[in-house]
Amino acid sequence: MTINNSETCDAVLSDWVRCVLSDGRFFIAGKVSGDRRQRFRDGTHITTSLVQSPPETVVDGNIVQTLNGRYLLVQRYAVDDALFAKLDAWIAAQPEPPTLRDVLAADDRELAAAYILRGFRLATAEAVWQRDGNDQA
Incomplete structure (x- = not known):
């Protein structure tokens, strides 16, 4: 091509x-x-x-x-962009890196969903990488 x-x-x-x-x-x-x-x-x-x-x-x-x-x-999967933008803006306004407890205390379902989804995607990426026998060094 x-x-x-x-x-x-x-x-x-x-x-x-x-x-x-x-x-x-x-x-x-x-x-x-x-x-x-x-x-x-x-x-x-x-x-x-x-x-x-x-x-x-x-x-x-x-x-x-x-x-x-x-x-x-081509055609990046962008469905969650707005959700993650909201989370990133909220995190930037915090005095220190927030924990899940901080996110839940904000009482905002979208923030909680984005925070959990981001962590899940990181864990999934690591699991796929290890499953496929790739070197982590």
């Missing part, structure tokens, strides 16, 4: 999300199509190897480099 400026990618990832590990490294999960190397059938959900591209370049329309391939990112 050829993209602008004769850059090539191995496949296209849609409905993608960044899966951040506790040490800040990250990989991408998404639905693959057009795999030039014929590793995956179209529509298969995959997780990439660690992303090597700068984090700020991991946006729709860009090609990202991972340890094992290059992917064109």
Whole structure:
């Protein structure tokens, strides 16, 4: 697959999300199509190897480099953006990093849901990474 400026990618990832590990490294999960190397059938959900591209370049329309391939990112899964933006604004206004108890004391179901969902996604990313036998060092 050829993209602008004769850059090539191995496949296209849609409905993608960044899966951040506790040490800040990250990989991408998404639905693959057009795999030039014929590793995956179209529509298969995959997780990439660690992303090597700068984090700020991991946006729709860009090609990202991972340890094992290059992917064109399209249609980021953005359903939870507003919820996480609300949580981030609330966290920024707190005098110190909040605990779950602090979030629950705010008596806001959306804040609680976002806080728990973010923690769940971090734990899930770590579990997937370990399950797939990847090195955590």
